[in-house]
Amino acid sequence: xxxxxxxxIHITVSEGASLELRCNYSxxxxxxxxxxVQSPGQGLQLLLKYFSGxxxxxxxxxxxxxxxxxxxxxxxxxxxxxxxxxxxxxxxxALQAGTALIFGxxxxxxxxx
Amino acid sequence: GAGVSQSPSNKVTEKGKDVxxxxxxxxxxxALYWYRQSLGQGLxxxxxxxxxxxxxxxxxxxDRFSAERTxxxxxxxxxxxxxxxxxxxxxxxSSSTVRTDTQYFGPGTRLTVL
Numbered sequence: 001x002x003x004x005x006x007x008x009i010h011i012t013v014s015e016g017a018s019l020e021l022r023c024n025y026s027x028x029x030x031x032x033x034x035x036x037v038q039s040p041g042q043g044l045q046l047l048l049k050y051f052s053g054x055x056x057x058x059x060x061x062x063x064x065x066x067x068x069x070x071x072x073x074x075x076x077x078x079x080x081x082x083x084x085x086x087x088x089x090x091x092x093x094a095l096q097a098g099t100a101l102i103f104g105x106x107x108x109x110x111x112x113x
Numbered sequence: 114g115a116g117v118s119q120s121p122s123n124k125v126t127e128k129g130k131d132v133x134x135x136x137x138x139x140x141x142x143x144a145l146y147w148y149r150q151s152l153g154q155g156l157x158x159x160x161x162x163x164x165x166x167x168x169x170x171x172x173x174x175x176d177r178f179s180a181e182r183t184x185x186x187x188x189x190x191x192x193x194x195x196x197x198x199x200x201x202x203x204x205x206x207s208s209s210t211v212r213t214d215t216q217y218f219g220p221g222t223r224l225t226v227l
Contacts, residue, residue: 100161104155
């Protein structure tokens, strides 16, 4: 069965430090890939998405992600974390355009001062 | 423009009662999705509607769950004979086209079954 794995349940990063959140998927073909962020009490906000083309995609709030086919990964990065980035981050895949999203379990990011 | 809206924002009910949750998608969006977010199971797909096609109900956990979409716009998720394990946040999302598009999520309805 298709699955999305986010190996890190909780990560703490110092403000100003770099961040990388990991995401691996299990699927025979290249799915549509997404990263969403959820702040406490808020809905899910799309950070970025990858469908095809350039494997390094830029998103909102200074985030980027790199698709690596050989590793079935789509890791999220940010060069310098701000305290406001503290939230839960979800990686998701869609097997075909417009179909349901399959989510990872999420990674909670804490930012220390 | 307005995003996806959901009502109520919070719902507390007693075990065995029926509940209805409402979702208003972004105007013009043809696809509508329901998901459930719970501590134990994470984010799970429930059902989705695409235009006039038959809905994909493959994620509904039991026959107590059903959903309708009237006039291609507003959707109602109904849970009959609620159980404590139904307690979760129910999220609705919409998207504008089938191909290469993005789902926009509403704020969710927090359901608590006592």
